[in-house]
Amino acid sequence: MADVAIEHPTSTGIDSRKLAMWAFLASDCMFFGSLIASYMVAKNRSVVGPYPDELINIPFTSVSSFVLLMSSLGMVLALAGLQRGNIPMFRIWTLATGLLGLVFLGGQIYEFTEFYHEGLTLRHNLFGSTFFTLTGFHGTHVAIGVVWLFSLFLASFKRGLVTPAKSLNVEIAGLYWHFVDIVWIIIFTLVYLLPY
Amino acid sequence: MAVQNRTEEHVHAHPGIRTYVEIAVILAILTSAEVAVYYIEWMEPYLVYTLLTMSAVKFLIVVGYFMHLKFDHRLLSYVFFFGLLTGLGLVVSFLALFSHF
Numbered sequence: 001m002a003d004v005a006i007e008h009p010t011s012t013g014i015d016s017r018k019l020a021m022w023a024f025l026a027s028d029c030m031f032f033g034s035l036i037a038s039y040m041v042a043k044n045r046s047v048v049g050p051y052p053d054e055l056i057n058i059p060f061t062s063v064s065s066f067v068l069l070m071s072s073l074g075m076v077l078a079l080a081g082l083q084r085g086n087i088p089m090f091r092i093w094t095l096a097t098g099l100l101g102l103v104f105l106g107g108q109i110y111e112f113t114e115f116y117h118e119g120l121t122l123r124h125n126l127f128g129s130t131f132f133t134l135t136g137f138h139g140t141h142v143a144i145g146v147v148w149l150f151s152l153f154l155a156s157f158k159r160g161l162v163t164p165a166k167s168l169n170v171e172i173a174g175l176y177w178h179f180v181d182i183v184w185i186i187i188f189t190l191v192y193l194l195p196y
Numbered sequence: 197m198a199v200q201n202r203t204e205e206h207v208h209a210h211p212g213i214r215t216y217v218e219i220a221v222i223l224a225i226l227t228s229a230e231v232a233v234y235y236i237e238w239m240e241p242y243l244v245y246t247l248l249t250m251s252a253v254k255f256l257i258v259v260g261y262f263m264h265l266k267f268d269h270r271l272l273s274y275v276f277f278f279g280l281l282t283g284l285g286l287v288v289s290f291l292a293l294f295s296h297f
Contacts (some may be wrong), residue, residue, distance in 0.1 A: 015270050022272045026279025033283020037290035062231045069227060073220035076262050080213050161231040171264075178263045182255050193234050196246060 007190035021172045025179045028141075032183050035137060036190060044196060046125040050118050053196045057111070062167040063162045064107040065188045068142075071100035072181045075149075075174045079190065080152065085164045087163060090154050095172075100144055141180045150172050212240060219261050226254050 010016055044051075055059040081089030112132070120128045128145035152173060162170070211219075230250050233239050239246065260266035265273055 011270055022275045026276050029279040029283040033286045037287040041290050041294045069223050072262050076216045154209050175263055178258055185251055185254050189247050193247050
């Protein structure tokens with residue numbers, strides 16, 4: 001009885017929180033769409049260097065991409081664990097996902113500092129402005145996701161906060177995390193892999 | 197009871213753990229293929245289309261399976277794809293406006 005999730009009836013049959021997260025993600029698509037549009041328009045139009053092909057390290061960024069992709073696997077395994085009532089499995093995979101997110105962020109910070117040391121700044125040229133804005137906002141999203149995941153991990157140690165009946169809370173966090181991953185899928189292709 | 201039944205249905209509709217791992221392997225292979233294509237010289241004329249296609253496939257796989265949209269209520273798909281297509285339209289419009297086509 002204590003663990004029963006009380007749902008308010010909705011006209012759609014969808015939990016309002018879940019619908020709200022999807023609506024937020026739709027708006028975030030537009031947000032990143034505008035940043036990506038700016039980047040693509042400014043691509044190859046910098047008047048001064050350093051230029052992208054002088055800086056971008058594909059092998060390094062490929063590893064970062066792989067890390068973030070695997071974190072999405074961790075996220076679904078965490079949710080699966082919780083839905084099956086396996087709290088240790090939930091904890092392990094939530095922690096793993098958060099740690100992989102931190103590894104990704106570490107890679108981003110390393111990349112940013114390397115670019116900075118080569119002379120690229122937010123206001124140095126078009127590439128600097130659009131690159132740092134786009135990847136910076138993405139990195140901020142990842143950071144928020146990492147905090148969220150670690151919060152869920154810690155909350156799982158407090159009785160009644162993270163339970164199978166309340167798995168929607170983790171599912172919603174998972175939606176956010178996967179979104180962050182799919183944005184990076186696009187950024188990795190457009191910013192790093194497409195030829196300059 | 198209605199809540200519990202809905203939760204059970206929702207759990208049963210989720211792919212299994214094995215499926216998730218298989219999907220992750222597919223995503224890893226696609227990512228590796230993207231990087232490989234980047235380095236293959238004779239693929240250069242097809243690079244843009246190949247990369248965009250592979251990215252789109254990865255995107256849809258994550259959205260459909262990891263984000264569970266394939267198995268969820270249609271309204272969620274409408275909401276998400278409205279935002280996605282608006283963002284995509286913005287990108288295409290900007291590229292056209294600044295004569296990238």
